Amino acid sequence: MRIAAVLILLAVVLAGAVLVFLSGxxxxxxxxxxxxxxxxxxxxxxxxxxxxxxxxxxxxxxxxxxxxxxxxxxxxxxxxxxxxxxxxxxxxxxxxxxxxxxxxxxxxxxxxxxxxxxxxxxxxxxxxxxxxITRPPSVAADGEQHYINQGGSELVTFTVSGYWTEAGVRVGKYTFRSFPLGSDENRRFSLFAYPWDTPPGTVPVVYARNPAGAEAQARFWHKVFPKNFRRRDLELPDSFLDKVTNEIDAGGSGDRVARFLKINGELRRRNNETLAGLRSKTEPRFLWDGPFVQLSNSKVESQFADIRSYLYQGKKIDEQTHLGFDLSVTANVGVAASNSGKVVLAEYLGIYGNCVVVDHGYGLQSIYAHLSKIEVKPGEAVKKGQTLGRSGATGLAGGDHLHYGVYLHGVAVLPVEWWDGKWIADNITPKLEGRSGQEIAEAQQAAKPKAKGKAKAGKRKR
Missing domain, CATH: 2.70.50.50 (chitin-binding protein cbp21)
Structure with a gap:
C-alpha cells in the first residue's frame, strides 16, 4: 500500500512537472x-x-x-x-x-x-x-487663386507648424504628397490632381498630421470647371477578342468573352495599381524642361476619361474609363519622350502591352503604351525627344497607336494641360516663387511658353 501511494505521488509530481515544462x-x-x-x-x-x-x-x-x-x-x-x-x-x-x-x-x-x-x-x-503628443499641428494655405479643371492638375503652397510627419493635399479619397519650398521644411508645395471621378463639389484641402493621429486641415481659394466626359460605344468583333485573349491570356481556356471581361476588368485594375505604385519612385526635383510634347504629327483617336461601353453582338457587356490619349501617326513610328526624366518602368504590362513610364520629378510621370518595341531600360535618364520605342498594337489594342498618359502621384490627369506652355506658366511656376536659388530659376525658364500645336482629331481606337 505504501509503495502504491509513493508511486501515485511520484506520478502526480511527474505530471505536474511535465505540465510546468510544457508551459511556455x-x-x-x-x-x-x-x-x-x-x-x-x-x-x-x-x-x-x-x-x-x-x-x-x-x-x-x-x-x-x-x-x-x-x-x-x-x-x-x-x-x-x-x-x-x-x-x-x-x-x-x-x-x-x-x-x-x-x-x-x-x-x-x-x-x-x-x-x-x-x-x-x-x-x-x-x-x-x-x-x-496631444497638440495637433497647424497648416495655412497660400492666398493664390486656383482654377482647376475636373481631371486636371494644380499646384498649391502652404506652411506647416508644430509637430508633423506628413503633409500634402487631400481631394476626396485621394491624397497627394508635398515637398519643401527651398531649405525650409515647413514651407511646402504640392502638385495635385482633381481626379476625373471626383464630384465637382468636393473641396480640396491641405493637411498636416503626426504619428499620434492628430491632423490639421486648411482650405484654399479654388474654382473647379466640371467636365462632361464623352461616352463611346465600342463593338468587339471576334477577331479582336481572339487577338487579345491569345496574347494577354495565352494558354487560357474557356469562353473568350469571359476571358476578355477578366482582362478588361480584373487585369486592368491590377495594371493600374502597378502604375499608381510608381509614385513611390518619383524624384524630389524637377527633371522636365518646358512644355510636354505631343507625339509628332499625331492624331487624337481617343480622349482622356472617355467612358467606353463594350458591345458584343450588339449587347453591352462591360464599361471602363479610358485614362489617357490614343495618338496615331503611322505603323511602327518612333515614340519620343514627351519631356526629360528617368525611366521607372519598361516592360510588358497586361492591357498596356509593352509599356514605358518616365518620371519627371515631384510626382509627375508619363506613360507610353502598346509599343511594338521598347528601346530604354529602367533607371535610364532620357531627354525630351529621345526615342523610347516604337508604336504598336500590343496589349488591349485594336490597331497601331500610342496610348499616352500623364500621372500625378499615381492619378491619371489631363495630358493637354502639360502640352500647353502657357498653362504651365500661368498655373505652376508663379506659385513656386518661394523656391530659392537655381532650381526656381530653372523651373521658370522651363515653363516659358513655346509654340503650341493643336491636337488633330481622328478616329477612335481601342
Missing amino acids: ATEIKIRPVTAIGLDTPLAAQLANRHGVRGAAAFVEQDGVRHKVFEQEMDGASRFFFWWRNDPPAEVSFRAGKKQAPALKDGKARLIVAARSNDLLARTHEAAIEVQV
Missing part, C-alpha cells in the same frame, strides 16, 4: 508606433502555442502606469492546454489622453502584457518608447 513564454510584438495622442489606434500580436488567457496595455509616464486596455480571451483553460496549438492572436486597442486623462505631452512607454494559457499563467510584457 508569450512572444509579444507591438505594431511599430512612435507617438500617441488623444485617441490613437494601436495593435499587438501575441504568440503562444497554448494560447493567451488575457491581455492588457498600459502607458507609463514618470513612473506611473496608466491602464488603457484589458481583455479576457475566450476558450482559455489552465489545465487542458497541452493539446492546443493556437496561431498568434491579434489585439487592437486605442490609447491616449482619452483613455488616460493624466497623460501629458512628452516621453512615455507603451507596455503590452499577456497572460499565458497554461498551468503557471505567467504574465509576459513588451514595451516600446513613444511620445505623447
Whole structure:
C-alpha cells in the first residue's frame, strides 16, 4: 500500500512537472508606433502555442502606469492546454489622453502584457518608447487663386507648424504628397490632381498630421470647371477578342468573352495599381524642361476619361474609363519622350502591352503604351525627344497607336494641360516663387511658353 501511494505521488509530481515544462513564454510584438495622442489606434500580436488567457496595455509616464486596455480571451483553460496549438492572436486597442486623462505631452512607454494559457499563467510584457503628443499641428494655405479643371492638375503652397510627419493635399479619397519650398521644411508645395471621378463639389484641402493621429486641415481659394466626359460605344468583333485573349491570356481556356471581361476588368485594375505604385519612385526635383510634347504629327483617336461601353453582338457587356490619349501617326513610328526624366518602368504590362513610364520629378510621370518595341531600360535618364520605342498594337489594342498618359502621384490627369506652355506658366511656376536659388530659376525658364500645336482629331481606337 505504501509503495502504491509513493508511486501515485511520484506520478502526480511527474505530471505536474511535465505540465510546468510544457508551459511556455508569450512572444509579444507591438505594431511599430512612435507617438500617441488623444485617441490613437494601436495593435499587438501575441504568440503562444497554448494560447493567451488575457491581455492588457498600459502607458507609463514618470513612473506611473496608466491602464488603457484589458481583455479576457475566450476558450482559455489552465489545465487542458497541452493539446492546443493556437496561431498568434491579434489585439487592437486605442490609447491616449482619452483613455488616460493624466497623460501629458512628452516621453512615455507603451507596455503590452499577456497572460499565458497554461498551468503557471505567467504574465509576459513588451514595451516600446513613444511620445505623447496631444497638440495637433497647424497648416495655412497660400492666398493664390486656383482654377482647376475636373481631371486636371494644380499646384498649391502652404506652411506647416508644430509637430508633423506628413503633409500634402487631400481631394476626396485621394491624397497627394508635398515637398519643401527651398531649405525650409515647413514651407511646402504640392502638385495635385482633381481626379476625373471626383464630384465637382468636393473641396480640396491641405493637411498636416503626426504619428499620434492628430491632423490639421486648411482650405484654399479654388474654382473647379466640371467636365462632361464623352461616352463611346465600342463593338468587339471576334477577331479582336481572339487577338487579345491569345496574347494577354495565352494558354487560357474557356469562353473568350469571359476571358476578355477578366482582362478588361480584373487585369486592368491590377495594371493600374502597378502604375499608381510608381509614385513611390518619383524624384524630389524637377527633371522636365518646358512644355510636354505631343507625339509628332499625331492624331487624337481617343480622349482622356472617355467612358467606353463594350458591345458584343450588339449587347453591352462591360464599361471602363479610358485614362489617357490614343495618338496615331503611322505603323511602327518612333515614340519620343514627351519631356526629360528617368525611366521607372519598361516592360510588358497586361492591357498596356509593352509599356514605358518616365518620371519627371515631384510626382509627375508619363506613360507610353502598346509599343511594338521598347528601346530604354529602367533607371535610364532620357531627354525630351529621345526615342523610347516604337508604336504598336500590343496589349488591349485594336490597331497601331500610342496610348499616352500623364500621372500625378499615381492619378491619371489631363495630358493637354502639360502640352500647353502657357498653362504651365500661368498655373505652376508663379506659385513656386518661394523656391530659392537655381532650381526656381530653372523651373521658370522651363515653363516659358513655346509654340503650341493643336491636337488633330481622328478616329477612335481601342
